Amino acid sequence: MNESQGIVHKVCRMYCDDDAHREDLFQEIILQLWKSYPTYKGESKFSSWMYRVALNVAIQDFRKEKKRKLLFLESFELKEPASIPKNEQRDEQIKALYKAISNLDKIERAIMLLYLDEVANEEIADIVGISQNYVRVKMTRIRTKLANKIKTD
Protein backbone atom coordinates (compact mmCIF):
# COMPACT_ATOMS: atom_id res chain seq x y z
CA MET A 1 0.00 0.00 0.00
CA ASN A 2 2.83 2.33 0.86
CA GLU A 3 4.40 1.89 -2.57
CA SER A 4 1.17 2.59 -4.41
CA GLN A 5 0.17 5.69 -2.46
CA GLY A 6 0.78 7.79 -5.59
CA ILE A 7 -2.57 6.58 -6.94
CA VAL A 8 -4.35 7.69 -3.76
CA HIS A 9 -2.65 11.10 -3.85
CA LYS A 10 -3.58 11.60 -7.48
CA VAL A 11 -7.23 10.78 -6.78
CA CYS A 12 -7.17 13.21 -3.85
CA ARG A 13 -5.65 15.93 -6.02
CA MET A 14 -8.24 15.30 -8.72
CA TYR A 15 -11.25 15.56 -6.39
CA CYS A 16 -10.23 17.85 -3.54
CA ASP A 17 -10.42 21.56 -3.16
CA ASP A 18 -8.21 22.24 -0.16
CA ASP A 19 -5.61 20.63 2.09
CA ALA A 20 -8.09 19.72 4.84
CA HIS A 21 -10.45 18.02 2.40
CA ARG A 22 -7.52 16.28 0.73
CA GLU A 23 -6.29 14.91 4.06
CA ASP A 24 -9.80 13.68 4.93
CA LEU A 25 -10.22 11.97 1.59
CA PHE A 26 -6.75 10.43 1.80
CA GLN A 27 -7.61 8.96 5.18
CA GLU A 28 -10.99 7.68 3.94
CA ILE A 29 -9.43 6.00 0.92
CA ILE A 30 -6.72 4.34 3.02
CA LEU A 31 -9.37 3.10 5.45
CA GLN A 32 -11.53 1.79 2.63
CA LEU A 33 -8.53 0.06 1.00
CA TRP A 34 -7.78 -1.58 4.32
CA LYS A 35 -11.39 -2.76 4.77
CA SER A 36 -11.77 -3.92 1.17
CA TYR A 37 -8.40 -5.68 0.93
CA PRO A 38 -9.87 -9.10 1.84
CA THR A 39 -12.08 -8.79 -1.29
CA TYR A 40 -9.00 -8.46 -3.55
CA LYS A 41 -8.70 -11.83 -5.24
CA GLY A 42 -5.84 -11.02 -7.61
CA GLU A 43 -8.08 -11.31 -10.69
CA SER A 44 -7.18 -7.80 -11.81
CA LYS A 45 -4.00 -5.75 -11.43
CA PHE A 46 -3.44 -4.43 -7.92
CA SER A 47 -3.30 -0.88 -9.29
CA SER A 48 -6.71 -1.36 -11.00
CA TRP A 49 -8.20 -2.52 -7.74
CA MET A 50 -6.70 0.50 -5.98
CA TYR A 51 -8.09 2.88 -8.59
CA ARG A 52 -11.51 1.26 -8.22
CA VAL A 53 -11.63 1.58 -4.45
CA ALA A 54 -10.13 5.09 -4.36
CA LEU A 55 -12.39 6.43 -7.12
CA ASN A 56 -15.48 4.87 -5.52
CA VAL A 57 -14.71 6.65 -2.24
CA ALA A 58 -14.12 9.96 -4.05
CA ILE A 59 -17.34 9.66 -6.08
CA GLN A 60 -19.41 8.79 -3.00
CA ASP A 61 -17.97 11.72 -1.07
CA PHE A 62 -20.97 13.52 0.42
CA ARG A 63 -19.82 17.14 0.19
CA LYS A 64 -21.66 19.36 -2.23
CA GLU A 65 -19.93 19.69 -5.58
CA LYS A 66 -20.86 23.25 -6.54
CA LYS A 67 -19.74 24.67 -3.24
CA ARG A 68 -16.54 22.69 -3.56
CA LYS A 69 -15.82 23.98 -7.05
CA LEU A 70 -15.76 27.52 -5.74
CA LEU A 71 -13.61 26.61 -2.76
CA PHE A 72 -11.38 24.70 -5.10
CA LEU A 73 -10.57 27.74 -7.18
CA GLU A 74 -10.49 30.09 -4.20
CA SER A 75 -7.99 27.91 -2.38
CA PHE A 76 -5.73 27.95 -5.39
CA GLU A 77 -5.99 31.72 -5.71
CA LEU A 78 -4.97 32.07 -2.08
CA LYS A 79 -1.95 29.87 -2.52
CA GLU A 80 -0.70 31.56 -5.67
CA PRO A 81 1.24 34.51 -4.19
CA ALA A 82 3.30 32.12 -2.07
CA SER A 83 4.68 30.27 -5.11
CA ILE A 84 8.34 30.56 -5.96
CA PRO A 85 8.94 32.88 -8.99
CA LYS A 86 10.94 30.35 -11.00
CA ASN A 87 7.97 27.94 -10.77
CA GLU A 88 5.52 30.53 -12.05
CA GLN A 89 5.03 28.87 -15.41
CA ARG A 90 4.61 25.47 -13.82
CA ASP A 91 2.08 26.85 -11.34
CA GLU A 92 0.19 28.51 -14.17
CA GLN A 93 -0.02 25.20 -15.99
CA ILE A 94 -1.20 23.37 -12.90
CA LYS A 95 -3.73 26.10 -12.21
CA ALA A 96 -5.06 25.76 -15.76
CA LEU A 97 -5.26 22.00 -15.26
CA TYR A 98 -7.29 22.43 -12.08
CA LYS A 99 -9.57 24.93 -13.78
CA ALA A 100 -10.18 22.51 -16.63
CA ILE A 101 -10.86 19.63 -14.23
CA SER A 102 -13.32 21.72 -12.19
CA ASN A 103 -15.64 21.76 -15.22
CA LEU A 104 -15.97 17.99 -15.22
CA ASP A 105 -18.36 15.91 -13.14
CA LYS A 106 -17.07 13.14 -10.88
CA ILE A 107 -17.34 10.34 -13.44
CA GLU A 108 -15.63 12.44 -16.10
CA ARG A 109 -12.88 13.27 -13.63
CA ALA A 110 -12.35 9.57 -12.97
CA ILE A 111 -11.99 8.80 -16.68
CA MET A 112 -9.78 11.85 -17.15
CA LEU A 113 -7.52 10.80 -14.28
CA LEU A 114 -7.09 7.30 -15.71
CA TYR A 115 -6.45 8.72 -19.16
CA LEU A 116 -3.86 11.22 -17.89
CA ASP A 117 -2.24 8.42 -15.91
CA GLU A 118 -1.89 6.55 -19.20
CA VAL A 119 -3.95 3.61 -18.06
CA ALA A 120 -4.82 1.37 -21.03
CA ASN A 121 -8.28 1.74 -22.55
CA GLU A 122 -9.15 -1.84 -21.66
CA GLU A 123 -8.21 -1.23 -18.04
CA ILE A 124 -10.17 2.05 -17.90
CA ALA A 125 -13.21 0.17 -19.22
CA ASP A 126 -12.71 -2.48 -16.53
CA ILE A 127 -12.30 0.06 -13.71
CA VAL A 128 -15.30 2.19 -14.74
CA GLY A 129 -17.45 -0.79 -15.75
CA ILE A 130 -18.23 0.35 -19.30
CA SER A 131 -17.20 -0.82 -22.76
CA GLN A 132 -13.96 0.32 -24.41
CA ASN A 133 -16.05 2.00 -27.11
CA TYR A 134 -17.82 4.05 -24.52
CA VAL A 135 -14.51 5.05 -22.92
CA ARG A 136 -13.49 6.49 -26.30
CA VAL A 137 -16.85 8.24 -26.69
CA LYS A 138 -16.58 9.63 -23.19
CA MET A 139 -13.06 10.95 -23.83
CA THR A 140 -14.26 12.67 -27.00
CA ARG A 141 -17.09 14.28 -25.04
CA ILE A 142 -14.71 15.42 -22.33
CA ARG A 143 -12.41 16.96 -24.93
CA THR A 144 -15.37 18.75 -26.54
CA LYS A 145 -16.56 19.95 -23.15
CA LEU A 146 -13.13 21.35 -22.31
CA ALA A 147 -12.79 22.98 -25.74
CA ASN A 148 -16.22 24.61 -25.42
CA LYS A 149 -15.32 25.89 -21.99
CA ILE A 150 -12.15 27.48 -23.34
CA LYS A 151 -14.21 29.18 -26.08
CA THR A 152 -16.68 30.63 -23.60
CA ASP A 153 -13.95 31.82 -21.19
Next chain:
Amino acid sequence: MNIIELKSAWSLLEQEIIGKDSVEKSEIMRSVHSKSKSEIAKIKKGLQMKFFLASISFVFAAGLAIFSYLKPSLNPLDFILSTIESVSFFGIMALSIGVVAYFNFLAYSQIEAIEKSALNLKENLQFFIDAMKKAIAFNIYSDTIIAPVIFTWVYYAYTFSDYPIGTNGRTLLLFMFPFVVGVCSYLFGRFIQQLKFGRYMDRLSGYLKSLQKNEAEL
Protein backbone atom coordinates in the same frame (compact mmCIF):
# COMPACT_ATOMS: atom_id res chain seq x y z
CA MET B 1 -6.27 23.99 -22.66
CA ASN B 2 -6.08 21.04 -25.05
CA ILE B 3 -5.44 17.43 -24.11
CA ILE B 4 -1.67 17.58 -24.79
CA GLU B 5 -1.31 20.63 -22.55
CA LEU B 6 -3.39 18.82 -19.93
CA LYS B 7 -1.05 15.85 -20.10
CA SER B 8 2.04 18.00 -19.66
CA ALA B 9 0.40 19.84 -16.73
CA TRP B 10 -0.53 16.47 -15.24
CA SER B 11 3.07 15.26 -15.39
CA LEU B 12 4.12 18.46 -13.58
CA LEU B 13 1.50 17.74 -10.95
CA GLU B 14 2.79 14.16 -10.65
CA GLN B 15 6.27 15.50 -9.91
CA GLU B 16 4.77 17.78 -7.27
CA ILE B 17 2.88 14.84 -5.77
CA ILE B 18 6.05 12.74 -5.58
CA GLY B 19 7.93 15.67 -4.03
CA LYS B 20 5.31 16.83 -1.56
CA ASP B 21 2.57 14.30 -0.91
CA SER B 22 4.53 11.22 0.06
CA VAL B 23 3.31 10.02 3.46
CA GLU B 24 5.32 7.97 5.95
CA LYS B 25 4.29 4.36 6.56
CA SER B 26 3.54 5.20 10.21
CA GLU B 27 1.15 7.94 9.04
CA ILE B 28 -0.65 5.46 6.79
CA MET B 29 -0.96 2.98 9.65
CA ARG B 30 -2.38 5.78 11.79
CA SER B 31 -4.99 6.44 9.07
CA VAL B 32 -5.88 2.75 8.96
CA HIS B 33 -6.56 2.70 12.69
CA SER B 34 -8.27 6.08 12.88
CA LYS B 35 -12.03 6.64 12.82
CA SER B 36 -13.76 7.44 9.56
CA LYS B 37 -15.23 10.93 9.16
CA SER B 38 -17.31 10.03 6.12
CA GLU B 39 -21.07 10.43 5.90
CA ILE B 40 -21.43 6.64 5.84
CA ALA B 41 -19.54 6.45 9.13
CA LYS B 42 -21.83 9.09 10.61
CA ILE B 43 -24.93 7.15 9.48
CA LYS B 44 -23.43 3.98 10.97
CA LYS B 45 -22.72 5.73 14.25
CA GLY B 46 -26.31 7.04 14.36
CA LEU B 47 -27.70 3.56 13.69
CA GLN B 48 -25.46 2.03 16.35
CA MET B 49 -26.67 4.62 18.86
CA LYS B 50 -30.32 3.99 17.93
CA PHE B 51 -29.81 0.23 18.20
CA PHE B 52 -28.21 0.64 21.61
CA LEU B 53 -31.03 2.88 22.88
CA ALA B 54 -33.67 0.57 21.37
CA SER B 55 -32.11 -2.44 23.09
CA ILE B 56 -32.13 -0.69 26.48
CA SER B 57 -35.69 0.55 25.93
CA PHE B 58 -36.79 -2.94 24.89
CA VAL B 59 -35.42 -4.46 28.10
CA PHE B 60 -36.94 -1.62 30.12
CA ALA B 61 -40.41 -1.91 28.51
CA ALA B 62 -40.45 -5.71 28.70
CA GLY B 63 -39.30 -5.51 32.34
CA LEU B 64 -42.07 -3.03 33.18
CA ALA B 65 -44.68 -5.23 31.48
CA ILE B 66 -43.61 -8.25 33.58
CA PHE B 67 -43.26 -6.13 36.72
CA SER B 68 -46.75 -4.59 36.30
CA TYR B 69 -48.22 -8.06 35.78
CA LEU B 70 -46.49 -9.66 38.77
CA LYS B 71 -46.86 -6.70 41.17
CA PRO B 72 -50.02 -4.79 40.14
CA SER B 73 -49.77 -2.61 43.26
CA LEU B 74 -46.47 -1.20 41.97
CA ASN B 75 -47.76 -0.48 38.45
CA PRO B 76 -46.06 2.85 37.53
CA LEU B 77 -49.04 3.92 35.38
CA ASP B 78 -51.80 3.06 37.85
CA PHE B 79 -52.78 6.74 38.11
CA ILE B 80 -54.07 6.55 34.53
CA LEU B 81 -54.17 2.92 33.35
CA SER B 82 -55.42 -0.30 34.91
CA THR B 83 -53.05 -3.25 35.40
CA ILE B 84 -54.19 -5.03 32.25
CA GLU B 85 -53.91 -1.80 30.25
CA SER B 86 -50.44 -1.09 31.63
CA VAL B 87 -49.23 -4.60 30.84
CA SER B 88 -50.65 -4.26 27.30
CA PHE B 89 -49.06 -0.83 26.87
CA PHE B 90 -45.61 -1.92 28.00
CA GLY B 91 -45.91 -5.17 26.04
CA ILE B 92 -46.83 -3.36 22.82
CA MET B 93 -44.05 -0.82 23.47
CA ALA B 94 -41.52 -3.66 23.92
CA LEU B 95 -42.75 -5.29 20.69
CA SER B 96 -42.59 -2.01 18.75
CA ILE B 97 -39.11 -1.24 20.05
CA GLY B 98 -38.05 -4.74 19.05
CA VAL B 99 -39.26 -4.03 15.49
CA VAL B 100 -37.42 -0.68 15.55
CA ALA B 101 -34.20 -2.45 16.56
CA TYR B 102 -34.72 -5.03 13.80
CA PHE B 103 -35.17 -2.34 11.13
CA ASN B 104 -32.09 -0.57 12.48
CA PHE B 105 -30.14 -3.78 12.20
CA LEU B 106 -31.27 -4.22 8.56
CA ALA B 107 -30.25 -0.64 7.74
CA TYR B 108 -26.87 -1.20 9.42
CA SER B 109 -26.29 -4.41 7.44
CA GLN B 110 -26.86 -2.50 4.18
CA ILE B 111 -24.32 0.16 5.17
CA GLU B 112 -21.80 -2.50 6.23
CA ALA B 113 -22.08 -4.14 2.82
CA ILE B 114 -21.31 -0.82 1.09
CA GLU B 115 -18.09 -0.44 3.05
CA LYS B 116 -16.65 -3.76 1.92
CA SER B 117 -17.40 -3.35 -1.76
CA ALA B 118 -14.64 -3.05 -4.39
CA LEU B 119 -16.75 -3.26 -7.54
CA ASN B 120 -16.17 -1.22 -10.68
CA LEU B 121 -17.51 2.33 -10.68
CA LYS B 122 -20.81 1.57 -12.43
CA GLU B 123 -21.67 -1.54 -10.41
CA ASN B 124 -20.57 0.16 -7.22
CA LEU B 125 -22.81 3.15 -7.90
CA GLN B 126 -25.76 0.84 -8.51
CA PHE B 127 -24.98 -1.15 -5.37
CA PHE B 128 -24.41 1.98 -3.28
CA ILE B 129 -27.66 3.64 -4.42
CA ASP B 130 -29.72 0.48 -3.79
CA ALA B 131 -28.16 -0.08 -0.37
CA MET B 132 -28.58 3.57 0.65
CA LYS B 133 -32.24 3.53 -0.46
CA LYS B 134 -32.88 0.40 1.61
CA ALA B 135 -31.01 1.80 4.61
CA ILE B 136 -32.98 5.06 4.39
CA ALA B 137 -36.29 3.14 4.07
CA PHE B 138 -35.51 0.93 7.09
CA ASN B 139 -34.52 4.02 9.04
CA ILE B 140 -37.85 5.69 8.17
CA TYR B 141 -39.81 2.54 9.16
CA SER B 142 -38.03 2.36 12.49
CA ASP B 143 -38.76 6.04 13.17
CA THR B 144 -42.41 5.60 12.13
CA ILE B 145 -43.35 2.82 14.51
CA ILE B 146 -43.03 4.36 17.97
CA ALA B 147 -44.99 7.62 17.52
CA PRO B 148 -48.41 6.04 16.71
CA VAL B 149 -48.07 3.62 19.66
CA ILE B 150 -47.31 6.35 22.18
CA PHE B 151 -49.83 8.88 20.81
CA THR B 152 -52.64 6.31 20.65
CA TRP B 153 -52.02 5.15 24.21
CA VAL B 154 -51.87 8.72 25.54
CA TYR B 155 -55.14 9.47 23.72
CA TYR B 156 -56.69 6.27 25.08
CA ALA B 157 -55.53 6.92 28.64
CA TYR B 158 -56.88 10.46 28.83
CA THR B 159 -60.05 10.00 26.79
CA PHE B 160 -61.28 6.73 28.23
CA SER B 161 -60.20 7.14 31.87
CA ASP B 162 -63.83 7.61 32.89
CA TYR B 163 -65.59 7.02 29.64
CA PRO B 164 -66.40 3.53 28.28
CA ILE B 165 -65.40 2.30 24.84
CA GLY B 166 -68.50 1.99 22.66
CA THR B 167 -69.89 2.83 19.26
CA ASN B 168 -69.09 6.52 19.18
CA GLY B 169 -66.80 9.14 17.70
CA ARG B 170 -64.16 8.87 20.42
CA THR B 171 -63.78 5.13 19.85
CA LEU B 172 -63.61 5.64 16.10
CA LEU B 173 -60.86 8.22 16.67
CA LEU B 174 -59.01 5.70 18.83
CA PHE B 175 -58.82 3.30 15.89
CA MET B 176 -58.00 6.04 13.41
CA PHE B 177 -55.27 7.53 15.59
CA PRO B 178 -52.53 4.94 14.93
CA PHE B 179 -53.16 5.14 11.18
CA VAL B 180 -53.19 8.94 11.00
CA VAL B 181 -50.18 9.42 13.29
CA GLY B 182 -48.37 6.59 11.49
CA VAL B 183 -48.90 8.20 8.07
CA CYS B 184 -47.88 11.65 9.38
CA SER B 185 -44.81 10.18 11.09
CA TYR B 186 -43.85 8.30 7.90
CA LEU B 187 -44.26 11.38 5.72
CA PHE B 188 -42.26 13.49 8.17
CA GLY B 189 -39.50 10.87 8.27
CA ARG B 190 -39.41 10.75 4.47
CA PHE B 191 -39.26 14.53 4.29
CA ILE B 192 -36.32 14.65 6.72
CA GLN B 193 -34.43 11.92 4.85
CA GLN B 194 -35.15 13.65 1.54
CA LEU B 195 -33.80 16.88 3.00
CA LYS B 196 -30.66 15.10 4.22
CA PHE B 197 -29.88 12.81 1.31
CA GLY B 198 -32.24 13.75 -1.53
CA ARG B 199 -29.88 15.85 -3.64
CA TYR B 200 -26.94 13.58 -2.93
CA MET B 201 -28.86 10.50 -4.07
CA ASP B 202 -30.16 12.34 -7.14
CA ARG B 203 -26.60 13.30 -8.07
CA LEU B 204 -25.38 9.72 -7.74
CA SER B 205 -28.38 8.46 -9.73
CA GLY B 206 -27.49 11.02 -12.40
CA TYR B 207 -23.94 9.61 -12.65
CA LEU B 208 -25.28 6.09 -12.90
CA LYS B 209 -27.84 7.03 -15.55
CA SER B 210 -25.15 8.76 -17.60
CA LEU B 211 -23.13 5.54 -17.62
CA GLN B 212 -26.12 3.29 -18.37
CA LYS B 213 -27.81 5.52 -20.95
CA ASN B 214 -24.69 6.17 -22.97
CA GLU B 215 -23.71 2.53 -22.85
CA ALA B 216 -27.12 1.62 -24.28
CA GLU B 217 -26.73 4.17 -27.09
CA LEU B 218 -23.61 2.46 -28.44
